[in-house]
Amino acid sequence: MRSATAIAHPNIALIKYWGKRDRQLNLPSVSSLSLTLDTFQTQTTVKWGSHSDSFVLNGTKNQGKEAQKVFSFLNLLEPNRPYCQVESFNNFPTAAGLASSSSAFAALALAASSAGQLPQAALDQRHTLSVLARQGSGSACRSLWGGWVLWNKGHKEDGTDSHAHPIHPSDYWDLKLIVAVVSSEPKKIGSTAGMIHTEKTSPLYPLWVQSSDDDLEEAVHAIEHKDIQRLGAVMEHSMLKMHATMLAARPAVRYLKPQSLSVLDKLEDLRSDGVLCYGTMDAGPNVKILCEAKHADRISQAISPLTQAVHILGVGSDPQIIDIK
Structure with a gap:
């Protein structure tokens, strides 16, 4: 059983994203600009090869919509994936407008990719992970970087040009x-x-x-x-x-x-x-x-x-x- 644990931080959009041009692919109607935060974080462990799918959030087993989103996302990552165990913990309030989904799916994308069979070439291209994370939660694509991050809305129908990229590092401005x-x-x-x-x-x-x-x-x-x-x-x-x-x-x-x-x-x-x-x-x-x-x-x-x-x-x-x- 392979496993990996990742930590990601939430980001706050300074120029907002609200609305989608494609709901299935999570493609935004507008570009956005964010700042990644320190201190607040999501820690996620993914174990491939368990006996059944399991999702634990903040110490509680979850079988509702959140679990469905997690496993649907993993199906995108690995269409023929084995069962897996996912355990995630936020050290800040969840679903209260504090961008918990951004760090959650960024951490999930990184942990699942590292524990799974995603080619190393793809792992080395963070833009690839950004595109993947976006399909879990739009704002998550920005949490694949620290500092100041711009998410380009893109124009292609398949969404391959809709990903985030850093414009300044975390130490750019105090x-x-x-x-x-x-x-x-x-x-x-x-x-x-x-x-x-x-x-x-x-x-x-x-x-x-x-x-x-x-x-x-x-x-x-x-x-x-x-x-x-x-x-x-x-x-x-x-x-x-x-x-x-x-x-x-x-x-x-x-x-x-x-x-x-x-x-x-x-x-x-x-x-x-x-x-x-x-x-x-x-x-x-x-x-x-x-x-x-x-x-x-x-x-x-x-x-x-x-x-x-x-x-x-x-x-x-x-x-x-x-x-x-």
Whole structure:
């Protein structure tokens, strides 16, 4: 029985991905830009050649939708695969808008490929793993790298040109990303269901797609010049547009909570005092705050009364194999 254990970090999209041009292949309607986080991580062990398929998440055997997604993904990786055991652990809340699926499927792709029969040439090409991880969870393709990562939406129907690539390493810019946890409960509407409903019913969705390339170009330029004010402004703009598009769906897709808005209001107050800090949110209520490292403690203290927990994170590194047998 071959096994491998991998660790991957979640990433937070600064320029958002929301909507798919091909649901089966998980091809996005827009390109996106992300920052890989440190500290938060998923550790996944895959053992090929067991007596039956088994998936354990955070110490609990799972036989629901999550298990189905895991084994469907492994079928893509190894169409004639043997049974396998998968054990995964997140050291941060799962399915609460903290990008757990990005690290989960990045770790799964790396561990399963290393333990399985994927040709070594493919293993050496991380773009190949990025394409594979994307089919498990779109954002997972960005967690195959640390630092600053761009996911190109691609144009080919087969999706082979829709993968992520790094634009700057983790030590490029000394920034922090503060996670303001206002709820650790699993969200009621999953990202895929929310995307499909938004695409079908929101009159703002076409405008969201049309304007995303401009946001991406501005963000890349801001990162090149290490201009946090410009990057933060376009990051917030992308996030608010995404949530506005969801809110315009019928019925609305609402991940925002009153506490989320209170944190965003506090960031405006801090900016008026000269503290450059900017918020973003994914498909969940928790707020992520981009700031210069020197301001992280002050921001954390200011928002702490509004949250359940505050985590100050740095920029994360590449995923890695920590054990193989």
